[in-house]
Amino acid sequence: MSNESDTWLGRWIPSKAWGQNYLVNAGVIEKIVDLLPAQSRPVIEIGSGRGALTTELLKRGFEVIAIEPHPESAAYLIHRFGEDPLFSLREEDATVFDFSSVLHPDVPMTTAPSIVGNLPYCVAARILFALIRTGRAGSPWVLMFQKEVAQRIVAGPHCREYGLLSVVAQLAARCTICFHVSPGSFSPVPKITSSVVRFEPMPDRDVDWNAFSAWLTRIFSMRRKQMGNILGAMLPHDRLEALRAAPPFALTLRPEQLSPEEHLALFERCRL
Known part of the structure; x- marks a missing residue:
């Protein structure tokens, strides 16, 4: 990273209102990217923030479409990656974003674009619903949630955690918790453990x-x-x-x- 980028980050105070807990553990970043098929083109990254995942994705040769609503983050991402031909940015809110606008439903699932993101805890479920409505042409989705939310996503009938989120997510995709992430892997450090969930969307069905x-x-x-x-x-x-x-x-x-x-x-x- 350049000295200019270091200076930029040094002035950057993470916002609680935006749910900004940045992933800084390089080993976790590599494990997340390892869950993506090597042939995915492009990779859609939700909430690119300071570009930690973005850097690893570009290093491995992925084309990255970053979706980032936070103005300061978006400006930083353009400053840092704007000259890379594999990088593009959509300054949009992922909770209401139409993911079909950057996906191609006629592409086979074996080469379909992937979706990845360290989701802000406060809007993670809303982003998941947006993906279920409009992002099913992408596969897989590799997303970070608060551990308790991840457990609700994969919970089956007769479990205390089973509810609306379980039903909708499991009708839309096969859902698997891949690993948990400790609070110390983030900056600032949250008070909760996170979990990475891999979704494999199933064929689209006509559901309102x-x-x-x-x-x-x-x-x-x-x-x-x-x-x-x-x-x-x-x-x-x-x-x-x-x-x-x-x-x-x-x-x-x-x-x-x-x-x-x-x-x-x-x-x-x-x-x-």
């Missing part, structure tokens, strides 16, 4: 993810109740009686006892 997420929010807000009682509070009388006449599962079950596929089938049936 926004409506489905709103439906699940209501379902899991009553997670201790039986599904028959929950649906009684949500459905008109005629729709409820039709469901009781031919129930898709025992209505004495609770939300955490239904598989992701059962939740989706129920949502689609009740919307008809």
